[in-house]
Structures are given as structure tokens and as C-alpha cells.
Amino acid sequence: MSKIATAGNAGPKVRSDCEITIEIRQKGGIAINLKSKVKTLYGESIKSLCREVLDFFRIRNAVLSIDDSGALPLVIAARLEAAIRKITGTEMEFLPEMIKENLYATTPERTRFSRLYLPGNSPGLMINAGLHSSHGIILDLEDSVAPDKKDEARVLVRNALRQIDFRGAERMVRINQGETGLKDLQCVVPHNVNLVLVPKCETAEQVRQTQEWINEIRSRKKIRNRIFLMPIVESAMGIENCSEIARASDDVVALVIGLEDFTADMGVQRTQEGAESLYARSRLVIAAKAAGIQPIDSVFSDVGDLDGLKQNVLRSKALGFEGMGCIHPRQIRVINEGYSPDNAEIDKSIKIVLAFEEASKNGLGVVALGTKMIDAPVVKRALKTIALAEKSGLIGKDWRGKTDSNQ
């Protein structure tokens, strides 16, 4: 077995990360060679953290080489642990403190307009991710992490879940398929994950398998918080089975379509207009709505084109989608605003509800607003819009009083 291993990233463009090489030896004690742009300010603290980690793993003789570009302690610890695991295969975990800000739960029906994808092995993007007000933050262990980096990314994501304040965003992890996915779950589930994204989902069985794994870990580790599931459907087979997938478990709260993989599977080009996926998207929306869960749209990949994104969101909303993934923080606002009801919708809904309430008080079953008849389904939709507007902070709970004065 090799006694030398490396984890992490270094290079001219890397920031807030480090690359650590460890050579475990038979004798000679601990030697640390540190190259760091913050050496004057944090040199001693980096070395003492590394000694603490080595001590935890009972390593007494080793040479460490650290190339640091301003990594936070949670990153340094993750990199060193990952390098040690490569050599020893240990199952021990050096866990940084779980900050109290991170101990929150979410609900099945919460708003999920925007969820920001963060590559699971890029710590620089994680630190401030919570500042941009997305409804969810996805720490991605799947497609954005190279196969030979999966193991170290998992440790980093675990530490991020414990140490980085995501400020109320739903804490999500996208796991890998199969056995790698199980390893992912074992590593992250005990650290207050709110939701797990199940990629390339083609059958209800895949969802149930994931849920079983999660439940097994939860009971073994005595974890009480619920963990929701969000299957990603990205193939023709997945679309065929999406109704069953949506109903596979009570923990499934949303169904996502992944159009890059879907169009590849179909052998067609993905276009801005999206005619090639119209049926698939519509089918998925109906399956989700029928199961009482949220249909979520695919990411928009041109991060520079915010106008294009806006048009895309409005088309998506018109089809019935209730959210979209973000691959850059600047997309968040456009997406949140796009899926929120606009002022005209809100005003109209309030008028409808008030008119209906007034009519009911007077014993009338059907009322008219202007020339339009208002019946139960219209009122139901108006109430939904108002609830959404309330949840998005667009109107206060006192909307009845506010609008009275406007009229």
C-alpha cells in the first residue's frame, strides 16, 4: 500500500483551497512544510490544526506538504482527512463543530423557486453561497466532481454542512448513482441534510432504494430530522415512469427534469424554444401536480444571458413549473422574481377573494367581478396566488386591510 497521498486543489487560479500531500513514515515525528499566501497571519494556526487532525487519526510520524491559497479551517481539515483516508482507509471522521445556525428543518411544501448548484469540490464557491437568497443550496457530488475527486469532495461537503451558514436555504446534496451514492449518503446524512437529489432517476425502485438507505442510516445514527427526496428525471425511460417516481415515497417533495441528459438520451438538440422537450416537460408537470408535489425545471446554462433566462422562466411558469436550478448566483433573482406572482396577478387575486367573501356573507353562491364569473376553482387559484405572494414576502399577512384602502 502506498504511504503517500494527496488531496485538494492548488494552482494559480485556485482560491480558498489547499492541496495537502501526506507521507506516513515509521519514525521521525511530524514535519509540516507550509506554503501559504496567509502564512504570516495563519501559519501557526494551520500547522496546529494539522497536528490536531494527525493526532486524532493517531498518526505520529508523517511529512505534510501544504500548498494553501487561503483555505478556511474546515477545508484544510477536510483535505488532510481525505488524504489520510486514501492511505489508511480509516472510517474515523474528524468532525468540525456543527454551528447552531445550521440546525434547521424544512417542510415539504416550502417554496423552491431557486436552488443554487455548488460543485462539491470547490470550497471557494461555498463560503458566501448563503448570501444570495436562493431557496435551496445544492452541494453537488455528482456531475460537477471528477471521478477521482469523489472521495475528497464527500469529506469537504460534510464539513461544509457543519460549518458554513447557508442562512436558511434548504440544505441539499446531489448524490451519485449506485454504490457511490450510498457512500455519499453515509457521509452526509448525519449532518442535517434537508433534501437529497437522486440523479438519473428512471424507476420508482431507485427512489425507494435511496429512501431505504437513508432510513437505515437515520436509525443507526439516531437522526430525527426528515430528509426529503427530489428525483431528477433525465431520460426517456424516466419520463415514461415519472408518475410512479413522483409517488414512490412520501418523502418525495419535488420532481426535476434534467434537459441536458434528456435531449442527449433522445438524440436531439436542446433549443432555446424547447419544442423537443415540450411533451416531456408537460408530462412531468402533470405527474408532479397529480402527486401533489412540485415540478421543477432544468437549469438555464447561459449565465450571461439574463434576459434569455427571464423569458425561459416565464415560459416555464406558464407550463406549471414551480422552480428552476441555478448555476450562478446572478440567476437567483431573475428566477425568484419570475416564479413569484406579479403585482397584477396579486391584485386580481385579492379582489377575487374579497368579492367572493363578501358574496358568501350575503348568501350568494356565484358572484361576478366586472364581467367575469367567479366560482370555486377561480377562488381556489386566487387563494394559492395570495398564499405564494405571502410566502415570498410580496404582501403582508394583513393584505385584506391593505387592499381595502386601495379600493
Add this chain to the structure above:
Amino acid sequence: MTVRTVINAAGRRVPVQINGQPVVAFKGVGKYRPSGRKYSPQIPSCSDFPTDGNKVVRSLEEALRKCGLRNGMTISTHHHLRDGDLISNRIFEIASSMGVKDLVWFPSASFPCNDPVIRYLEDGTINRIEGSMNGPLGRFVSEGRMKGTAVLRSHGGRVQAIQDGEVRIDIAVLVAPTADPFGNAKGTGGHSSCGVIGYGKADSMYATKVIVVTDNLVDFPCYPMEIEGNYVDCVVVTDKIGIPEKIVSGTTEITRSPDRILIAELTASFLEKSGILKDGVTMQAGAGGTSLAIAVFVHEILKSKGWKSKFGFGGSTKYMVKMLEEGQMGYILDAQAFDLDAVKSVENNPNHIPYPVFNAYNYHSKGNLTSMMDIMILGATEVDVNFNGNVVTHSDGYLLHGIGGWQNCLHARNVILPLPLFRDRIPVIVDEVTTLCGPGELIDVVITERGIAINPLRKDLIKKMKGSGLPLRSISELRDEAERICGKPQKPQFDDKIVAAIKWVDGTVIDVVRKLKTSQ
């Protein structure tokens, strides 16, 4: 020889002598009263100059010889050619080949292109630099390798020092994109256009000898003249004074960093909700990516409200030019043009007015522009819990930036510093600044991606912002958050040796930079 030190009004230990000359310790903002008269150079006579007005000499070397270059002289240059300057280094190359020693270089700023002067600091041609020190030059000074002590001044402090005679320029070498044989010069035209050359104005008026160097000689009169030929001794014509693409960035761009955009949005929102941004507002913002994003957001607000800024003070950029052209800004008063759009605008738009830094920033003057500004957007490497600011050293103790106009701009009505809470694990909000450049009483608001701190002295702003919905925090809460995320930093270790003095806008010494212990 050790020099006696005293504690100044800001609580910093400073020497009473720098480079053998007595200096005054900082006494507090507006407290030091200068006495005496302004410095005046020797009286010249027309009889010493050609009657046909042609002062062209064959080379820079000839001009320097003619101006009597010798040991110990002070040589000044301006920085309008920025990183494309081809002349400053050449002066010292010539001096070195002539065997001249112990010069003082007095630039209005230095750039990476000036790193080769390190060779002339090492061979004794230059004794010291009194001006900004960046990159390798800063490193050289911080490691105690410069013979004399550096003196860092703000742009306004530099012209104050010239005017008051603290610095007596023996020879000013002023590059000019266009000049005539009499020495009239301007910043536009030719292939090295930089827009304006106002930083050289005070040098031209107060230096004993003045050399204008151009690569675009035009017939008399070169108009409008920023440098007036009556002050000029010789004119040198050379192939190339600068590298155009390094003189101005082709284009300045707003930040792409989502965190910086967030800071810019918070800043624009703060300006709007506090009522600081209003019809008729006067403002200045720099050319950094965050400042540019703020300018864009401010422009949108002005447009949507139908407001107009009375004037803006440059460094100008295409974003400011856009405000001028679209009618949201009355005038741009400009000391330097940062990009090609700005250069073009100075050349063509009569409401884009060159405005020398001598008039805008000099504190020993009958009032100046900075106190008339409503909004001043500035940066800093560090701000401490008493709102004191540092712009010259990094937290690791290395001297890496000049003061620029930063200290002068602190006199605006609302001084706002949009800053990241930390940069690559280095906290920006700290217990105590490494080097004090600006007293906290002049810094009103610090805006970070994780919260906004208003100086407790600004009770009016604190009251106005209550209930604004913006994330208001105390500055110590911000410091605590930075330390919680990054860890508490160690302090750099310094020797006693003073390597640089930091002057306040009135010429008093506000702080010093000491030699770093490099053994670590």
C-alpha cells in the same frame, strides 16, 4: 543613528525627523495650522530662452544635463501613462550612466512597469522614493532594502508638499501626449493619449527646471494647454512615450463576482434609502469593479427617479461618461481618464472638464472640491473597529499600495467604503489597522456582503436607516463574524527600523511603516 519619536494625536508612534528633515506629528483632523509663505522657485528670465519659442533639445539626456542633473536632486514625474510609462525608468538609466547618486524620485504614483528602478535603488542612483509603492517595489521597501525612508502622500498631500516647499523639485520630467516647441502640453492627441495630465501641473509651477517629453510635437499653440509653456525649460521629442494599451485599459468592466455585485447592490440601496442619493447629488466613485457596479446601479436609480447629479469627479470611466451623455450628470470634472470611452469624452464633450488635482485636493488651499462632494465611494485594505482605514499595507505588513486620492476624499460629506468582509481568509474588518492612513472620524459607513456598519458618530444616518430592512450591524459584530469564519489572525512582526512615513493631507505624519522581520 536613532531618531526621537513621539506619540501623535492618533496614538501612533512617529519620528520627529525623516530623512534628516524635521517633521510635524499628526495633531488631529483640521488641527494643524500652517504658517509662513508658499514656496517659490527661482525667478527665470526670458533672456535665457530662445526668442523664437523653440525649446526643443535633441534628447532626454541632453535635457537632463542642461537642467544640471547632479547628486542628491529631487526628480518628479506624473503617472498619467500608468503602466505604459516608458520615460520614468529612462531618467534613472541616464542618471546611472552619468554616475549621479542619491536622487530622490518623487512620482505622483508608480506602477508595475516601474519595477526596474529597483536596480537604481540598489546601485545608489536613487536614495529613496517619495510616492506610492506597489508590488516588488513595496516588497523592496518593506524588507528594509531602500537606503532612505519612503514618504507616502496622498495626491492632495503631494501638491500640498510641493506648494509648501516640503518637497523642492529640482527637475520635473513631464510626459505629454501632445506638446508644442514652447512647452505647452496636453493629455490628448497623438498615439499615447491619456486624456488629461493634470497631476503634472503643480510640478510645472514649482519645480526649478521643467522638461516636457512628447511623441507628438505640434505647432504652437498646443491648445487647450494643461501645462503652460511659460514654466517649461526644455522640450524633448522621442519616438514613443508610452505603450497605448497599458496607458488606459481599453475598457473598464464592472465586477463579475456575485459577492461584489451583492455589495454594490447593498451600497446603492443604502444610498437610496438614506436619502443621500438625491436630485443634484455630487459624487465620486473609483474604477474598481465594485465601484463601477455601484455607478451602474446609481445611474439606474437616477434615471428611474428623473434625478440628475450636478457633477461627478473623475477618475472617469465609460459608466460615468454614460451618465453624462444620457443626461443623469451635468458635468464630469476630471483628474484622470481610466478607459478609452473616458479619453474620447474628454476630447469631445465640453461638459467633460479636465480639473487638476492641485485644485481639487490640496488641503492648504482656500477650500477644495472634496468637501463639496455628497457621496464618496472608497476602498481599503483594512478598516478597524474604530473605523480607522488602511490603504497602503496588507495585513501581513507589506507595503503594497499608494494612498492615491483616498485621504483627500475622506473629507466628503458621506464617505462610504464597500468592502468584502474578508479576502481569501484575510479579514478586512480588524481590531486595529496595520497602518493608519485615515482617522475613523472621517469614515461614515462600511458596507460588506454580510452587513452594513454605520459610524456611531453619524447618529443622523443611524436614525434614518432604522427599519430600512437593510442588514445593519455594529462594526465589532462584523469583525467578530470575520474572525469566526477566518480565525483570529496573528500579527506580522516588525523591527524598529522605519521604512516609510505616511503623511496626512496637511503634511503631518499620521503613521509609519516599519521593516518586516523576514526570518519567519
